[in-house]
Amino acid sequence: MGDISEMDARAAADRGDDSDEAVSELQCRELFRNIREGFFVGEIVRDDCGHAIDFIFRSINAAFTDQTGLTADEAIGRRVTDAIPGLQRFLIETYGKVVDTGRSAAFEVEIPALANRSYEARAHSLGGERFAVLFLEITRRKRAEKALEESRTMLSDIVETVDQIVWSARPDGYHDFFNRRWYEFTGSEPGTSEGDDWANFFHPDDRARTFERWKHSLATGEPYEIEYRALHRSGEYRWLLGRAHPVRNEAGKIIRWMGTGTDIEDAKRAEASLRASEEQFRTMADSLPQLAWMADPQGWIYWYNRRWYEYTGTTLEEMEGWGWRKVHHPDHVARVVERIQQAWTSGEPWEDVFPLRGADGEYRWFLSRAVPIRDADGRIKCWFGTNTDITEQRKIEEFQQLLIREISHRVKNSLALVSALLHLQARNLPEESKAAIEDAATRVHTVAAVHDQLFRQSDAREIDLKPFLSNLVSAIAASAPEHEMITEIEPASVSADMAVPIGLLINELVTNAFKYAYPDEGDGKICVTGVHTAGHCYRLEVRDRGQGLPEGFSLERQGTSLGMRILTSLSKQLGGTLKIDSAEPGTCFALDFALRQPRPLLQ
Numbered sequence: 001m002g003d004i005s006e007m008d009a010r011a012a013a014d015r016g017d018d019s020d021e022a023v024s025e026l027q028c029r030e031l032f033r034n035i036r037e038g039f040f041v042g043e044i045v046r047d048d049c050g051h052a053i054d055f056i057f058r059s060i061n062a063a064f065t066d067q068t069g070l071t072a073d074e075a076i077g078r079r080v081t082d083a084i085p086g087l088q089r090f091l092i093e094t095y096g097k098v099v100d101t102g103r104s105a106a107f108e109v110e111i112p113a114l115a116n117r118s119y120e121a122r123a124h125s126l127g128g129e130r131f132a133v134l135f136l137e138i139t140r141r142k143r144a145e146k147a148l149e150e151s152r153t154m155l156s157d158i159v160e161t162v163d164q165i166v167w168s169a170r171p172d173g174y175h176d177f178f179n180r181r182w183y184e185f186t187g188s189e190p191g192t193s194e195g196d197d198w199a200n201f202f203h204p205d206d207r208a209r210t211f212e213r214w215k216h217s218l219a220t221g222e223p224y225e226i227e228y229r230a231l232h233r234s235g236e237y238r239w240l241l242g243r244a245h246p247v248r249n250e251a252g253k254i255i256r257w258m259g260t261g262t263d264i265e266d267a268k269r270a271e272a273s274l275r276a277s278e279e280q281f282r283t284m285a286d287s288l289p290q291l292a293w294m295a296d297p298q299g300w301i302y303w304y305n306r307r308w309y310e311y312t313g314t315t316l317e318e319m320e321g322w323g324w325r326k327v328h329h330p331d332h333v334a335r336v337v338e339r340i341q342q343a344w345t346s347g348e349p350w351e352d353v354f355p356l357r358g359a360d361g362e363y364r365w366f367l368s369r370a371v372p373i374r375d376a377d378g379r380i381k382c383w384f385g386t387n388t389d390i391t392e393q394r395k396i397e398e399f400q401q402l403l404i405r406e407i408s409h410r411v412k413n414s415l416a417l418v419s420a421l422l423h424l425q426a427r428n429l430p431e432e433s434k435a436a437i438e439d440a441a442t443r444v445h446t447v448a449a450v451h452d453q454l455f456r457q458s459d460a461r462e463i464d465l466k467p468f469l470s471n472l473v474s475a476i477a478a479s480a481p482e483h484e485m486i487t488e489i490e491p492a493s494v495s496a497d498m499a500v501p502i503g504l505l506i507n508e509l510v511t512n513a514f515k516y517a518y519p520d521e522g523d524g525k526i527c528v529t530g531v532h533t534a535g536h537c538y539r540l541e542v543r544d545r546g547q548g549l550p551e552g553f554s555l556e557r558q559g560t561s562l563g564m565r566i567l568t569s570l571s572k573q574l575g576g577t578l579k580i581d582s583a584e585p586g587t588c589f590a591l592d593f594a595l596r597q598p599r600p601l602l603q
Helices: 006-014 018-034 062-068 088-100 140-163 180-186 195-203 204-220 265-285 307-310 325-326 333-346 390-425 431-455 465-477 495-517 562-573
Strands: 037-045 050-058 107-111 118-129 129-136 165-169 177-178 222-233 237-249 252-262 291-295 300-304 350-357 363-374 380-389 462-464 486-491 493-495 526-534 537-544 575-581 587-594
Touching: 006 350, 018 462, 037 062, 037 088, 037 300, 050 088, 062 129, 062 363, 088 118, 088 129, 129 495, 165 180, 165 237, 177 195, 180 222, 195 204, 195 363, 204 237, 222 252, 237 265, 291 307, 291 537, 363 390, 390 486, 462 495, 465 486, 465 495, 465 575, 493 495, 495 526, 495 537, 495 562, 495 587, 562 575, 562 587
Parallel strands: 486 526
Antiparallel strands: 037 050, 037 129, 107 118, 118 129, 165 177, 165 252, 222 237, 237 252, 291 300, 291 380, 350 363, 363 380, 462 493, 526 537, 537 587, 575 587
16 A cells, blocks of 8 residues: 555546546645645544544555654554554544544644654544544644743743742833732732832822833833832832833834832831931041041042041042042151051051141141951951041150150269268278268169169160160179179060169179179179069079078078168069079079069068
């Protein structure tokens, strides 16, 4: 058996059948052979009860093979259940009804047994048990439709679940869709906001300008954006940010507008709160007596308070960024820039002292500080700095320093005069009295030397023991050049009130070593050391290699000695503990004390 057989045509010619019906039949067969739709003639197979249970392919066209994958040999003369195993049964039943009723049937079907191909088909009765089916494969179209439907479903799910109002409008501006979020926001019924009814929810003060902006976008095709207040279901108006963009076809014609509405009420309140906070800050900053400024994390200064402009006579345009260098003294600006740049880079607080030029052209001294302002994650948001005028304070401090130097000079001269008078008086006294007066003169001289060393330092309030004691010991050693002095002092800061008794104690111990450690030889080695100890404490030692202590010597039993009483009093004033040990050979005096303010002088 073949496709629609050429034997039919030859048979008609042999019969000499030149009737119109014979020609028409041949034309129809030729038509079905060449059309792009698939075509087949089938014959119903029934069971004993007359139900359609199968059908046999009697004829097919070439397009049948193209659209099903079955050749004529695989189809013609075979039952469909053999040619296409697993074919849905409802198709056989549908063709049976067409044959039984004589009524045509049109339908679409996906046939899994034919690689999930889809078809649209029309079935017609041919009389008897035969029927004809004209079909077209539409697999590609159905898959595209399915993909489109899935895309629409997904888009619909997104539009309905996104926490934002979504709407669409026709090219003329007629609103034809709002998502669920709009109706939840307004509390209105779905479908009640179409056309221009959506504007009924706008605040009366915002309605006109919102419509004006929307009309402008419709007329020009420009994107639409505006902030407005809309009535919330709670009965209060909330701020929304409305946006819309045109959707254009390939020719550039607008075919739809897609828009959104974003609830920005919380952001607007935060902005208002921030503005109020900034205004409060600026009011407070402008009320400060200091000059104040702010910089970004890289050090670009973008704000100054009113006092800055009043003092410098400048404007923000002149001062922003690094413009502040214009009012710095040329002798200091390079140093200031270097130090503040280090602060910008390291993120460490900054402090410096330098002169700034005022609007009158005069320079005044300022103590300047800046600290980084950080966010919750520790990142620098900005820098806040101040400049405090300390010109008068510096003048007072300079005068005080001058006064202190003058007083120190007079005290030193007075003590030197007292010492000289004592030495002069001792010349004509008996030996015992002479020694006592000379000792007194020496101690007065020592007090003068200690004060001289104190006030030679740049800051007489805080004294570094290393240079203070090193210079003091050198001065003492100058009076006894025959002795070898070794000084090893670790740096340590003490107050001036502590430095005085420390200096007197060291002087007493060193001069005692001169007199008693080496009475016969006349010269020897004396070591003065100072080291840090545990618990923020300090140890001073004076060590010699002389004849050592007398047998049975004890501090407790030397209470009548003036020198020992002085040492004991000074150590108590410092809150320390004085110990005496044998150095084998020699003697070691050690004083342990805390690095703190001294106790009041004990009488």
